[in-house]
Amino acid sequence: MNMQGELQLGADELAVQRWRADFPILQTCVHGKPLVYLDNAATTQKPLAVIEAEDRYYRHDNSNVHRGVHSLSQRATDAFEAARVKVQRLLNAASPNEIVFVRGTTEAINLVAQSYGRSRLREGDEIIVSGLEHHSNIVPWQMLCQQVGAKLRVIPVNDAGELKLEAYERLFGPHTRMVALAHVSNALGTVVPVKAMTDIAHAHDVPVLLDGAQAIAHVPVDVQALDCDFYAFSSHKLYGPMGVGVLYGKAELLNAMPPYQGGGDMIRSVSFEHTEYNVLPFKFEAGTPNVAGVIGLGAAIDYLSAIGFEAIAAHEHALLVYATRAVEQIPGLRLIGTAHDKTGILSFVLKDAHAHDVGTILDHQGIAIRTGHHCAMPLMERFGVPATARASFALYNTRREADALVAGLEKVVELFNT
Numbered sequence: 579m580n581m582q583g584e585l586q587l588g589a590d591e592l593a594v595q596r597w598r599a600d601f602p603i604l605q606t607c608v609h610g611k612p613l614v615y616l617d618n619a620a621t622t623q624k625p626l627a628v629i630e631a632e633d634r635y636y637r638h639d640n641s642n643v644h645r646g647v648h649s650l651s652q653r654a655t656d657a658f659e660a661a662r663v664k665v666q667r668l669l670n671a672a673s674p675n676e677i678v679f680v681r682g683t684t685e686a687i688n689l690v691a692q693s694y695g696r697s698r699l700r701e702g703d704e705i706i707v708s709g710l711e712h713h714s715n716i717v718p719w720q721m722l723c724q725q726v727g728a729k730l731r732v733i734p735v736n737d738a739g740e741l742k743l744e745a746y747e748r749l750f751g752p753h754t755r756m757v758a759l760a761h762v763s764n765a766l767g768t769v770v771p772v773k774a775m776t777d778i779a780h781a782h783d784v785p786v787l788l789d790g791a792q793a794i795a796h797v798p799v800d801v802q803a804l805d806c807d808f809y810a811f812s813s814h815k816l817y818g819p820m821g822v823g824v825l826y827g828k829a830e831l832l833n834a835m836p837p838y839q840g841g842g843d844m845i846r847s848v849s850f851e852h853t854e855y856n857v858l859p860f861k862f863e864a865g866t867p868n869v870a871g872v873i874g875l876g877a878a879i880d881y882l883s884a885i886g887f888e889a890i891a892a893h894e895h896a897l898l899v900y901a902t903r904a905v906e907q908i909p910g911l912r913l914i915g916t917a918h919d920k921t922g923i924l925s926f927v928l929k930d931a932h933a934h935d936v937g938t939i940l941d942h943q944g945i946a947i948r949t950g951h952h953c954a955m956p957l958m959e960r961f962g963v964p965a966t967a968r969a970s971f972a973l974y975n976t977r978r979e980a981d982a983l984v985a986g987l988e989k990v991v992e993l994f995n996t
């Protein structure tokens with residue numbers, strides 16, 4: 579983490595207070611205490627702009643997309659496709675046709691594993707993943723391995739929670755067919771040097787999928803600059819609705835891949851003898867999509883663009899530095915994940931107190947954090963812990979909330995020492 583003299587907040591407190599006012603849930607109480615929401619890596623809260631966009635759609639435009647000639651359907655289709663262009667611009671993809679709407683990061687990765695992976699991989703082939711992965715970027719590849727007889731190779735993690743890059747290079751061999759990496763670790767916050775790692779994979783003619791679930795709201799993502807082949811993220815971690823996600827894929831690859839699911843909208847023509855598939859991106863969008871959710875995602879992108887991603891990242895980084903220094907002073911607290919380059923995630927264990935107890939005690943003070951293995955069990959095992967407590971920051975969190983976390987943890991320590 580870059581700690582050089584960055585104690586002042588990246589955005590002033592007034593700006594943060596203005597941003598906070600956009601999120602109705604932040605004005606509520608839990609157990610009679612003002613909500614301190616520090617579980618943003620699990621899901622972010624939604625600004626009014628997103629809530630109202632969904633509400634407006636259902637009140638005025640609700641209709642199926644790509645199917646009707648009537649006005650409502652056309653309005654719904656226009657709004658849906660406009661959101662695709664917003665995602666294209668957010669990722670700097672070359673074309674909106676490279677943006678496939680899915681249910682979330684999990685579905686995006688399963689799509690690539692089952693469509694790209696199943697059609698291309700054979701017995702003895704190898705897939706490289708890292709020791710930092712969320713189960714969503716392990717299990718789909720494991721399932722593929724079982725189906726085709728391929729093997730997983732795993733990049734080891736150092737004591738700071740960073741990937742060992744020399745070991746990564748050594749994993750490549752004549753049978754390597756795919757690299758699948760988290761852009762940011764959900765459990766530790768480590769930012770993975772995905773550009774350099776993608777270049778290494780490409781030097782071996784191996785495509786790269788990046789799991790951007792924890793990156794999309796916190797670090798700049800430019801898929802053309804990264805040159806990744808696939809990029810997956812979930813709307814709900816980007817202040818948008820749940821049940822919507824995005825798979826970016828290079829058009830050349832997506833065009834060559836077989837469909838993942840069959841059904842309406844993904845076809846051009848169907849007879850009992852033969853089906854001709856639709857063009858991109860519809861080939862991968864079988865069935866009625868979550869239209870309201872996609873429109874809400876578009877509203878989230880507009881909202882964040884108006885604030886500015888750089889301002890958000892600077893604010894979250896300053897908060898991470900501030901909170902890290904404070905929690906390090908708590909007796910018996912061990913931070914898990916001390917990478918040089920981190921997003922606003924603090925994962926830790928407290929001596930004598932189980933993570934779930936920490937979470938429950940904090941909840942009674944109105945503070946929401948996540949506790950457990952964070953769907954990253956191999957990573958927990960790497961650090962020799964069954965679970966951690968994880969506080970994760972978003973654009974609306976304040977220093978005062980970081981102070982509340984520290985005070986809450988001091989209370990936990992006190993309770994367990996008496």
Ligand code: C6P
Nearest residue numbers: 619620682683684712714764791812953
């Ligand atoms: N991580 C967390 O608390 P879905 O569920 O499909 O929206 O996202 C899955 C996923 C994939 N990759 C990473 C890196 C993730 O962090 C997540 C979701 C949440 O850490 C819920 S387990």
